[in-house]
């Protein structure tokens with residue numbers, strides 16, 4: 380019988396990798412051993428399954444076309460056919476109103492489109508998650524991600540990041556994250572709605588406005604938050620009191636002004652502060668951007684409004700470059716206002732060159748903004764970047780190896796936990812407005828956000844430089860640790876000191 384091999388080292392995962400900075404900062408500040416244990420692993424890891432009935436699809440016929448040469452066109456009500464990204468159509472019953480259908484062996488011909496095979500509807504099971512990392516400072520808080528490449532480890536990373544981020548932003552929340560392993564673009568709008576409602580049906584016992592508060596993340600938006608709100612509150616006696624159960628809602632149903640742009644706005648405030656520290660402004664600075672979704676497009680729009688120049692943009696489907704600068708408002712119209720641009724991509728934008736994703740990393744610029752997925756700035760990518768500052772909009776875009784290379788090359792960093800904290804900060808404002816049944820103006824929201832982001836950014840910078848001080852705008856005197864550290868470690872020091880205070884002053888329930 381083969382002997383069992385006992386691993387000598389704990390398995391390295393994206394979670395253990397992401398926790399490196401936690402351990403580094405914990406060692407530096409001599410974090411209490413028990414507090415460390417409380418934070419090392421999440422409070423709860425929920426995995427559950429959600430089933431949905433998928434509609435019938437018309438899927439393009441790739442083989443056997445000759446057999447159906449003589450098949451006449453079928454006429455279906457276009458309104459009953461929803462196109463999907465993979466070229467198929469979701470078939471809804473209303474497509475048959477006034478239809479003329481000629482079908483043989485489950486194949487039909489759509490006029491001007493070609494042959495399609497009918498794939499009958501069936502139920503499908505999806506894996507769903509909610510990780511609740513820590514609630515020492517307040518209810519768990521964190522986004523809902525719908526994406527095909529998610530895993531428990533990824534949600535653990537993202538939930539822990541939320542614990543650090545809420546502490547750094549000094550909002551009274553802890554950290555959580557969750558979502559569904561699904562490509563939302565592979566579903567019809569009705570299927571996506573059913574999946575979202577079913578997810579909340581199973582999630583409901585685990586969350587609540589004073590317990591765990593989801594928000595949008597990759598693949599979800601204000602519409603999804605509206606559905607989650609409805610499913611959570613439907614039939615409740617005092618349902619209006621429960622509006623704060625999700626944030627990132629439409630402003631007409633309790634969402635906050637400024638929330639949609641908040642993450643990009645927060646990143647722009649950090650970048651402004653980075654320039655202010657050098658006696659400068661973002662005007663004239665050159666930007667290369669990865670990700671043109673909520674965070675990337677809003678950050679770019681705000682920074683270009685301050686006079687910066689957008690040179691290159693990469694997203695999941697392509698990369699564009701214009702050495703003279705890209706008109707960001709025109710690009711936003713191309714991506715978001717053109718119904719034929721179903722993938723919401725910058726690819727094919729006519730007023731720029733199409734380059735490869737790899738070329739993005741060679742663009743000579745001042746600021747590189749990763750605002751897509753995690754793990755993009757690896758060691759080799761960091762070796763290539765030609766920028767002075769990496770300003771992280773995405774969660775975890777730089778690997779530990781990437782970090783080491785950036786530091787070695789003297790490229791400065793605005794770490795994600797402060798860089799993209801604008802979203803959760805305005806989520807907190809939304810939650811307060813919901814509790815108080817108030818509605819604040821965008822000016823009020825942005826005024827508070829600017830003050831919060833800039834003062835916390837300054838505290839992190841003071842920790843990094845070991846220059847504790849108390850000024851009219853911020854007080855870093857409690858947090859500096861007697862020596863200089865990098866910005867990412869400094870941000871973690873701030874988070875851990877703020878969390879540790881709760882354990883120190885409140886103690887543990889035994």
Ligand code: NAD
Pocket residue numbers: 595596597598599642669670671672673674675693694695696750751752753772773774799800802803
């Ligand atoms: P989004 O879904 O609106 O946009 C994502 C963008 O990334 C799209 O342009 C997409 O094409 C691009 N992308 C996806 N895969 C890619 C790939 N492999 N290579 C290049 N580009 C790719 O998402 P978002 O809300 O803008 O979030 C972006 C990042 O910011 C995520 O890491 C998210 O966790 C983080 N974040 C978002 C918020 C928020 O409020 N939306 C808050 C904090 C952090």
